[in-house]
Amino acid sequence: MAELVVAQLRRQIIRGELNEGDALPSESELMERYGVSRPTLREAFRVLESESLINIRRGAHGGARVQTPTRRVAAKYASFMLEYRGVRLRDVYEARAAIEVPSVGKLARSRTRADVARLRDSLDRHAAAELEEPDLAIGLHGEFHTLLIELAGNGTLLLLSEMLQDIIDRGNASLHADTDLTEAQASSAAVRTHRRLFDHIVDRNVSEAETLWKRHLDESMVYLLGNNAAMTVLDLFD
Template sequence: MSLGESERVRVPKAAELVAMRLRKSIVEGELTDGDLLPTEAMLTERYGISRPTLREALRILESEALIEVRRGSRAGAVVRPPKGEVAARYAGFLLEYRGATLSDVFTAAASIESQCVSALAANRTEEDLAALREALARETSAGSMEESLAAQNEFHGLVIQRTGNITMVALAEMVRHVIDRATTKALEREGRSERQSEARHKSDQTHRKLIALLEASDADGASELWERHVRETSRYLEKVLDSQAVLDLFD
């Protein structure tokens, strides 16, 4: 199109502009988890908009899971910062639409998490090691299979968080959430079976070996161990779960 030809530019609706401003306040930390947004009267006056326009803006933020709108005696909009599980659910829709399988997710996780582990081994602190030892202790002392699985998922999450690279952590957490749903589904399906018990025991052993490699700052060894561990988990779930469809995990 040459200059001078008509070009239509979409002007954002007032509700979208208000949602954008409130969203910015949330993601930049000006509004924090649990904060109550000002009243409708205050917000309509602040932004010079009508109540229907404000309510449309709040519906936008609610659909993005950035606020929780309460009704009744405790009515109001409560701030909920961005969460990995929300991103993971939407990613699940996209992955399912594109025909991705759980195996695809594990392949990505093996690559991402092994890099996280390698970086952690190279830069780990005594504080990192202490946090992982405490998480491992919670694993080994878990009384039920459900508690054991929750503790092992916590260990994986902690390994990722301790990497320190914000972008890598965000990507890994999103993928990890999908995997956590898969392991939970597997436990629901099998219960306290011999295969489940063996898998939990082997996972505990791997986590113990990882800590030893991190203590030795063995980046290559830690990366290889973790990639193998993630791929073995994938093979185990292929035997247990009826479906390899990602979206089925979010039913």
């Protein structure tokens, strides 16, 4: 019975019938609606909370509130499987390239004026952050990668890309590059590469865009992993 309640509430959240921050009805109302006991309802709540779809607040003003799915949640479960299988962090970077390079070509082939405007805005915000907010610039760097997949128009690849990007962001924050480049130099070089890619996309130069992006991702992997090429996802999260 608890699973039936979970399925009903999960479906409402996924379909947007319940929005982020919405309070679920009281326990007594839900018990009556689904014809279940309080222990059964609370078991359903525990399942939904474990799936990060609700947040249980304790106390007089507590209750269950809706949380919408995020890429962080998806990445967490993907990470569990990658850790269990002993997958190398290098494999994650290579998987990102397998998704991003063809997507960049597709975007260069079919980009719209609106796509160009969004890419330009992302690049401008990244460049400004380089000067004033270096910590923010790291997040904007990953945002640009995700934006490329979003604009290419494949929702499944976007989700996979977001999951991989979350793992890579964690890796970027913990790995120390085995190179003479400083973080500032590497970041500035990345911004310049992003600008060149933007120009290729604007010019609809598919082959140059794909070649540039493949080289950029390969060089980024070498820079970030350094001597940690054999490092696994499990090592990263330990």
